[in-house]
Amino acid sequence: MKLLHQLVRKNILELSPYSSAREEFSGNADIFLDANENPFGRYHRYPDPYQKQLKLEVAALKKIPQDQIFVGNGSDEAIDLLFRIFCNPGKDKALTFTPTYGMYKVSAQINEVTWIELPLNSSHQIDYRLFAPYCEDKHLKLVFLCSPNNPTGNLLDRKLLIQILTHFRGMVVIDEAYIDFSEEESCLRLLHEYPNLVVLQTLSKAWGQAGLRIGFAYAHKEVIGFFNKVKPPYNVSTSNQEMALRAIRDPDTFMKNRAVILSERDRLQQALAQIPNVEAIFPSEANFLLVQFKNAAFIYQTLVQRKIIVRDRSAQIKNTLRITIGTPEENKKLIQTLQQIS
């Protein structure tokens, strides 16, 4: 893919990656004396560097070829790798629409990449006219679009995502951490049309496995090739690969928990609407609600005193708290407490 070779950093194009023992010999054998492993123990062997079994099963689940999947130590690893693959420190740029997930900016700054923020409009949607002038910027390598967006909760308009994918020559990263809580279809189906698309998903949210640190990047197979070249050889531990497989082999638990979270989201929204201190509840396609209060700082502090922790997002949108959907009991307690405070 010619476009890709113009986008990837020269040192990464030319890099000869570290060749691990498990890479140099990956077949079956009786005796492995090649990796300086201890011969005793349960987790004494290095993990599969390419997580083949996990990718096989994720490929079947997502109906996507295995060579279009990268498995990372959380999606945060994929975000950092995107900067390291595409952005020359001190020279290149990346862009997003705000307010959004804070990790993109931190990764940009760690990698010394100029960070551009364009505001979402008052409906928390992309204004394409703001983006249009950046389409031709040769130093702009990455655009991050989070849909459903954190912390606003809404989906970004699919037509505008496609407009950016079509007109921008750099990489477009669509972060779908919350897509399983939404009615909308994933952007995975766009991959075959747009070689500059990277879709991020995770086991941390709808799959309930934040502690495992398993995130996915889906992209053109050449892009995945660069991920594999740059990643630490053993980036996902054996135990985490096993636990991830256990999680995705149990779609019933996934569906059941998701259904509870979605019905609780509706219930919480209705209950919050009755609370006098609440000014607005933003429509959510995720497992949280962004709620505007008359006095968010006071509500936040009072909830902390009562040992209930939500996220104060007032620095991004005035007087807002982001409330994650908990268990039915937790949500009930929250509502009771808010009624008392009001």
Ligand SMILES: *Cc1c(COP(=O)(O)O)cnc(C)c1O
């Ligand atoms: C929670 C979240 C993630 C998940 O990150 P992991 O590193 O996979 O846990 C990714 N993107 C957004 C927008 C999130 O809110």
